[in-house]
């Protein structure tokens with residue numbers, strides 16, 4: 118991620134309808150995976166979920182959740198603040214996944230950078246077959 122991308126993600130830190138989430142929802146819908154709920158009231162309020170099937174998808178912003186794939190750099194100012202903030206975000210992410218799995222949920226984490234045009238086919242190629250099994254649906258190709 119470059120600095121402009123980081124600033125853009127800092128500005129767009131809204132809980133709902135952030136762009137990567139919309140990209141994923143559009144793809145799910147187009148592939149016939151509909152009927153999902155948004156921000157369902159279980160730990161972590163997953164971005165997309167099928168509560169009846171206990172299947173949850175989190176769409177993580179690479180900056181806020183400190184993506185292990187594109188590894189966004191720390192901001193150059195207030196380093197202590199950001200280090201602490203990111204550590205807390207990551208600890209919360211891990212706790213949420215643990216809690217959901219303990220409740221019998223299946224969880225998926227999709228990173229913002231995995232939804233970029235060059236990567237999205239590969240990402241969906243991995244995600245959709247799993248969802249089809251978990252949701253008991255035909256995979257539409």
Ligand SMILES: [Zn+2]
Pocket residue numbers: 179184185186187188228229230231
């Ligand atoms: Zn990333």
